[in-house]
Amino acid sequence: MTIKAVLFDFSGTLFRIESTESWLRAVLDERELALSADEFTRAAEGLEAAGALPGGSTHQVNVPEHLAELVAVRDVDASRHRAAYTGLARQVPLPDERLYDALYDRHMTPAAWRPYPDAREVLAGLRERGVPVAVVSNIGWDPRPVFAGHGLDAFVDAYVLSYRHGVTKPDPRLFAAACEELGVAPGDALMVGDDRHADGGAAELGCAVHFVDHLPAEARPDGLRPVLGLI
Template identity: 55%
Template sequence: MIKGVMFDFSGTLFRIESAAQWLRAVVADAGLAVPEGELSACVGRLEEFGAQPGGVPPRRVPAHLEGLWRERDLTAERHRAAFTAMTREAGRPAADLADALYERSQVSEAWQPYPDAEATLRALRGRGIPVAVVSNIGWDMRPVFRDHGVHDLVDAYFLSYECGVKKPDAGIFQMACDKLELAPGDVLMVGDEPIADSGAAALGCRVHLLDPLPVDQRPGALAEVLQLL
């Protein structure tokens, strides 16, 4: 019987804006006039290098960045360094926007909850089922939850850069289970990364994977979690 639920953040409860929206917002804030063709080409390069936190994974990682990329979620400093480095590898439309792009990825307006996220979290709260968020990340996304009105529906957060361990290491899932005061076999892990999130299975947790589709293409997948309880 499921008595507690762990959720991933990006691609599970929330989804970041598209790479095109991300770049355009930063270019506009910088007051730059960039030709449409150059903007489109830059979006393609940013996606190729996986330069957007929470966006698509890189199709290739330069050899000199492989170590930093592997460890990016263990500290805030490595996270910033890894993503800004990948942005610079991708090139830029008119100026060095790497830091501005990185900072844009942390503002609440850049993230949208999935349509059924709040209702699902409220339903779990109504059933007395505690919730933890377990995320590989290098920054504090609690303000995103607050600004979208769902922070009070989460009992605990376990962020890799704060915990010093990242998924799929079973240690971070054990921390969450301990905080929820539940045996792993009584906890469901809901995420979108087959390797990272399935690490919970090593403890005996049940794992349910979702497709990290854009928000408007995945209206009801989280609500289906309630049927697993």
Template identity: 60%
Template sequence: MFDFSGTLLRIESTEDWLGAGLAATGIRLSDEEFRATVGRLTEYGALPGGSAPRRMPAHLEALWAERDVSAGQHRAAYGGLALAAGLPEPEPELAQALYDRHMSPAAWRPYPDTGPTLRELRRRGVPVAVVSNIGWDLRPIFRTHGLDELVDAYVLSYELGVQKPDPLIFRTACERLGLPPAEVLMVGDDRTADGGAAALGCPVHFVDHLPVDRRPHGLTPLLDLLG
């Protein structure tokens, strides 16, 4: 079992994300305004898959805690954070463009060893599931990057109605792989969410959630662990 964001693929930088949103809406900012907006978006953790919020508005706390349970909650949580951070006018239009951008394949890059690792697992006959806390369908991302044929099952929180670390999401993945939990390794970057698989009896291996160019070999050691 693999987590998605920060494990197999990484979202673009906040700078690139905002730049794409501005281009899509035709909004122009000065360099100073651009840098300031990037700083606020980063502080509020408004980029899905990016850094965690350092500031959380009180009215979004409950929504944030269960943001990955449904598509509506995910959109409302991240859209709310973007608006709370303060966007240039027209705010709703840019908030929509930013949310749409993060779901596009162009916004995601696989880690350098993602493809080679998944291909080697396929060669060895090891089945693979992607288990993600997410509010939208990530399958097009995998298809665009040529990885979909290397994944046997997708277990997505918004489709199941529960999010990691709930044992149900890991149990569902094990069932779809046709294996008992003790024989399924969970690989992720979040010690709380992904570490929840241990309660089910799954071994767990953690990788660092780093930019793509700073983690070229984070997944390669798995091949030695699996023998």
């Protein structure tokens, strides 16, 4: 099989979101609000346990019944994504109601994300070889400013985002749309992701699939590098 294009997941694959503590601290500092050390620890632990940080921990979260339906379809449009995550965050008491939307807004900024250490090397290597790249993500917002903010936007040819298509991975239609945008047959594409279920759906379409581990950036310095050897 000759790989003519590569599809990448976004969160947990090319980029890693900041920690819950960093996320909360940044928003509190921006609004010049202070919590005691104990209050801050309780709030950060509560947000983590609630799964309120998009792209954060992959641990199983007990979603409240009144949010279950919304969370299940959060990635099909932008308004549901915001409502789902601000709803999860609101389970945790914070000193200002406006902080819930501020936390959501923070997670969409370049400062909240860090590329994996080998992301630039791999994306640049694919560009040098003339291999087109698409980002295929279950997401409720446009991550292109994050790529631009870290100088990686020049290496991506297409963004295929669930909230724009109304379907989520593992639905093969999302992978098919990415292959169509890159002008390749699915059998000539490689999907790279961290979610065996969601990203593994590309195999149904005939794409090759390569998995990486969803780890903090510093704990996965070269997880993407094998991709260059598969081309």
